[in-house]
Each structure stands twice: as structure tokens, then as C-alpha cells.
Amino acid sequence: xxxxxxxxxxxxxxxxxxxxxxxxxxxxxxxxxxxxxxxxxxxxxxxxxxxxxxxxxxxxxxxxxxxxxxxxxxxxxxxxxxxxxxxxxxxxxxxxxxxxxxxxxxxxxxxxxxxxxxxxxxxxxxxxxxxxxxxxxxxxxxxxxxxxxxxxxxxxxxxxxxxxxxxxxxxxxxxxxxxxxxxxxxxxxxxxxx
Amino acid sequence: xxxxxxxxxxxxxxxxxxxxxxxxxxxxxxxxxxxxxxxxxxxxxxxxxxxxxxxxxxxxxxxxxxxxxxxxxxxxxxxxxxxxxxxxxxxxxxxxxxxxxxxxxxxxxxxxxxxxxxxxxxxxxxxxxxxxxxxxxxxxxxxxxxxxxxxxxxxxxxxxxxxxxxxxxxxxxxxxxxxxxxxxxxxxxxxxxxxxxxxxxxxxxxxxxxxxxxxxxxxxxxxxxxxxxxxxxxxxxxxxxxxxxxxxxxxxxxxxxxxxxxxxxxxxxxxxxxxxxxxxxxxxxxxxxxxxxxxxxxxxxxxxxxxxxxxxxxxxxx
Numbered sequence: 001x002x003x004x005x006x007x008x009x010x011x012x013x014x015x016x017x018x019x020x021x022x023x024x025x026x027x028x029x030x031x032x033x034x035x036x037x038x039x040x041x042x043x044x045x046x047x048x049x050x051x052x053x054x055x056x057x058x059x060x061x062x063x064x065x066x067x068x069x070x071x072x073x074x075x076x077x078x079x080x081x082x083x084x085x086x087x088x089x090x091x092x093x094x095x096x097x098x099x100x101x102x103x104x105x106x107x108x109x110x111x112x113x114x115x116x117x118x119x120x121x122x123x124x125x126x127x128x129x130x131x132x133x134x135x136x137x138x139x140x141x142x143x144x145x146x147x148x149x150x151x152x153x154x155x156x157x158x159x160x161x162x163x164x165x166x167x168x169x170x171x172x173x174x175x176x177x178x179x180x181x182x183x184x185x186x187x188x189x190x191x192x193x194x
Numbered sequence: 195x196x197x198x199x200x201x202x203x204x205x206x207x208x209x210x211x212x213x214x215x216x217x218x219x220x221x222x223x224x225x226x227x228x229x230x231x232x233x234x235x236x237x238x239x240x241x242x243x244x245x246x247x248x249x250x251x252x253x254x255x256x257x258x259x260x261x262x263x264x265x266x267x268x269x270x271x272x273x274x275x276x277x278x279x280x281x282x283x284x285x286x287x288x289x290x291x292x293x294x295x296x297x298x299x300x301x302x303x304x305x306x307x308x309x310x311x312x313x314x315x316x317x318x319x320x321x322x323x324x325x326x327x328x329x330x331x332x333x334x335x336x337x338x339x340x341x342x343x344x345x346x347x348x349x350x351x352x353x354x355x356x357x358x359x360x361x362x363x364x365x366x367x368x369x370x371x372x373x374x375x376x377x378x379x380x381x382x383x384x385x386x387x388x389x390x391x392x393x394x395x396x397x398x399x400x401x402x403x404x405x406x407x408x409x410x411x412x413x414x415x416x417x418x419x420x421x422x423x424x425x426x427x428x429x430x431x432x433x434x435x436x437x438x439x440x441x442x443x444x445x446x447x448x449x450x451x452x453x454x455x456x457x458x459x460x461x462x463x464x465x466x467x468x469x470x471x472x473x474x475x476x477x478x479x480x481x482x483x484x485x486x487x488x489x490x491x492x493x494x495x496x497x498x499x500x501x502x503x504x505x506x507x508x509x510x511x512x
Contacts, residue, residue, distance in 0.1 A: 166311075173309050174305070180319060180320040188231065189391065191347060
């Protein structure tokens with residue numbers, strides 16, 4: 001997040017105005033669905049990359065995870081913001097985002113939430129900017145990183161998992177302490193003179 | 195044939211070691227044994243015990259205000275498995291003071307914060323502390339930790355010029371108590387070549403033949419080391435068995451110089467004040483140097499001792 005990027009509002013507004021086609025069902029899940037790999041191919045061509053092949057488009061073929069393909073479609077709209085992706089490094093970064101970079105998020109949040117919910121809109125925008133090495137206009141790197149962490153669905157899910165793990169650990173510790181205290185003879189012998 | 199319940203308690207016990215242990219259990223003057231205990235040590239623990247012994251030999255002596263760098267490095271490696279250390283990770287363990295303090299009250303209130311999260315519970319053991327310095331608490335431990343603690347006694351004895359040679363078939367240690375009721379048991383320690391240990395209680399009710407029987411038992415056992423406490427030492431002097439220990443350690447409460455000297459004069463061996471607590475195992479031992487009478491020396495174990503005040507930061511010396 002080293003480079004100053006566009007204003008956050010500009011991109012969140014664009015996401016709020018997402019055309020309905022980008023939330024349409026994807027092909028093979030629906031016979032009339034969108035061919036995600038074709039949309040991505042068009043976008044990559046527009047950025048001036050080399051011609052795509054079926055193997056370079058494999059991450060978005062119908063055999064790829066549906067959640068990734070649906071969120072990739074939404075993200076394409078954001079990445080198509082005029083002037084956002086410029087030059088080969090940005091193209092590569094955008095491709096990484098679209099292929100595996102958002103998989104964890106896609107598995108947690110349905111795509112329409114990135115349009116309806118202001119926090120999820122901001123989260124996706126911030127993730128895309130961070131993925132492109134940009135920070136929202138007027139923000140320092142530290143603020144941008146903090147804000148992204150605060151909004152992160154992946155981080156929240158991780159904290160929740162950690163919390164559940166800790167609750168389970170605490171329950172088990174108390175149970176085992178009580179059980180083993182009752183059966184003190186199970187403890188090992190010591191040489192101490194207590 | 196080793197009985198399965200005994201093998202369960204002492205997984206590494208060999209038939210020959212069992213024969214010796216059975217001899218102690220069935221000794222004609224043996225007390226009323228109240229418990230069966232084993233060391234629970236498994237083969238996979240032995241390399242850890244060897245590594246612990248080696249690390250003690252390499253560690254620099256304890257110096258106040260100078261926490262050894264390995265503690266900080268170790269704490270960093272544990273934060274993924276221990277909530278208490280994870281709390282400290284916010285400061286990224288930049289220095290010693292960034293490791294949060296804890297108290298016995300906290301250990302009672304939230305034990306899960308201090309028990310690592312990825313260790314199977316099957317081998318966890320729980321000792322009830324004596325509560326000398328506060329309310330009793332269940333102190334969790336592990337057979338490997340207890341096995342490593344043998345190196346602490348070995349080190350202390352060495353520093354006092356004692357050649358301790360535990361051997362299979364011989365009684366290495368007798369732990370003496372003198373109280374109304376306590377556990378008594380015989381056992382063998384696999385990290386000491388299956389040498390024997392007996393914990394006995396110098397209380398008449400523990401011996402069908404009274405304390406004369408206790409005297410005979412001690413005289414036949416001829417332990418190399420006695421581990422005990424001031425109350426039992428007083429009782430030992432009264433009983434006056436003809437034994438020849440190489441050393442005697444005393445813990446639990448402070449050992450008065452008068453009692454220490456009386457025991458030393460009677461048995462002609464070092465009488466070592468041994469500072470230990472259940473939560474941490476042994477911490478320090480009395481100096482063998484006469485000019486440092488009463489001074490305790492920290493063991494070069496995996497502990498750093500620091501005096502702090504109620505707010506946490508180190509308290510001034512003295």
C-alpha cells in the first residue's frame with residue numbers, strides 16, 4: 001500500500017451502482033448464467049495483456065470454485081474503473097486478486113453483500129486497493145492497514161474461530177483438572193520432600 | 195511378570211527393576227503403603243531429559259537484572275499455544291518486561307490461560323499444592339517435566355561435592371515426612387537407572403511396629419539421599435537411625451541454622467536448604483560455601499528469578 005490511489009468514496013459508490021448482470025448466476029450453475037472466464041478475458045485484454053489461453057483462464061473455468069467465480073465477477077466491475085489498473089505489475093496484481101486472492105472472503109460472504117452492505121463494500125474496495133499496492137487517497141499506510149483489518153470478514157472469522165477454540169480449551173482444562181484432582185494417584189512420583 | 199497396573203504407572207520398568215521394587219514393597223519392615231505411584235516416563239521423554247541436563251551445564255549462572263536471552267526467544271516460540279504469552283505478543287517480546295506477570299490467584303481463576311493448547315490432555319497430571327504461600331491450587335504438570343527435575347537434584351548434589359550414583363536395585367532417595375497423614379509409596383525412577391525411592395512418614399500410625407520399625411526400615415534401605423522438611427528432620431534426630439546418607443535436602447519451610455547444624459553433625463553430610471514449589475519445581479539451593487551461610491543459589495534450570503512488587507516491575511534489591 002505504498003502508492004496513493006483513488007478516493008475511497010469513488011470506488012464504494014461505483015460498487016453500490018453495480019449493474020445487476022454482475023450478480024447474475026454463473027454458467028453451469030445456471031444454463032443461462034454468465035461465462036465468468038469470458039468476462040475476465042475481456043477485461044485482461046482491455047488492460048493490454050498477452051492473449052489468454054484456456055489454461056491461463058483455468059482459475060475461472062466452470063470447474064473452479066463457484067464462490068470464487070461469483071466474487072470475481074463483482075470484482076471485475078471494480079477493477080474496470082477507468083485508470084485503476086495501469087501497467088504490467090498492476091495487471092499481474094489484478095490477476096492474482098481475481099484468481100486466488102479473494103478465495104477466503106468469497107467462502108465467507110455472498111457476493112450481493114458487497115453491494116448492499118456499506119461495510120462489505122468498503123472491505124472489498126480496500127482489499128482491491130491493497131492488492132494493487134494502493135492506499136485510499138489521503139490515508140497513511142498505517143491507517144489504511146488498520147481500517148482494512150477492522151473491516152476484514154476473514155479476520156473476524158479467524159477471531160471467532162480462535163475464540164471458539166479458546167472456549168473449548170477452557171472447558172477441557174477445567175474438566176481435566178477436576179477429573180485428575182479426583183484421581184490424584186495418577187500423578188507421577190516425585191523425589192521432593194514436601 | 196510386571197503387573198499391568200504397575201507397568202502402566204512406570205512404562206519403562208524392566209523385569210529386573212520390578213523385582214527390586216517388589217523387594218522394597220514387601221520389605222519385612224515396610225510401612226503401610228497408601229499409594230502406588232510410578233514416574234509415568236516414556237521412552238520418548240528420555241531425549242528431553244538428556245537435553246535438559248545438557249542445557250543446565252551450558253547455562254550461565256543467574257544474575258539479578260539480567261534475564262537470559264533464551265527466555266525471550268523461548269517465549270516467542272510458545273505464543274501460538276499459550277494465551278498468556280499471546281497477550282504479550284502485542285509488544286512482540288521486545289524486552290523482558292513485555293512478558294506479563296501472573297499470580298497464583300490467576301492460575302486458580304483462569305488455568306486455561308497457562309496450559310498449552312496443543313498438548314494432549316492424556317498425560318497431564320495435577321498436583322495439589324500445599325498452599326504455604328496462599329490458598330491451595332491444582333498445579334498442572336507433565337511426567338516429562340517431573341523427569342527433567344531429577345537433573346536439578348543431581349546438580350545441587352554435585353555443587354555440594356556429593357557423588358550421587360543411583361543404581362538399579364538400590365535405594366537412591368527416601369523422602370521423609372512426619373505428619374498425621376500423608377501419602378506413602380515406593381517407586382523406581384527410570385531416569386536414575388530404575389533406582390528406588392520410598393516416601394515414608396515418621397508417624398507411629400504408619401508402622402504396625404511403631405517407629406522402631408521405621409528405624410529398621412531406614413537402616414536396611416541405607417538411602418544415598420534424604421529429601422525431607424524441618425519437621426521430619428526434627429523427628430529424624432529423635433529417632434536417630436544408623437544411616438549414612440551422602441546428603442540431606444530440606445524444603446517446604448525455612449531450615450534453621452541450629453537444626454541444620456545438628457543434623458549435619460549427626461550424619462556428617464551436607465544438609466541443603468532446598469527452595470522448591472509445586473508450580474515450578476525446584477528453584478534454588480543453599481550455598482555450599484561457608485562464607486555465604488544462608489544464601490540461596492538459583493538453579494541453572496529453565497527459570498529466571500526476579501523479585502517484583504505488586505505492580506509488576508522489578509523491586510529494588512534488598
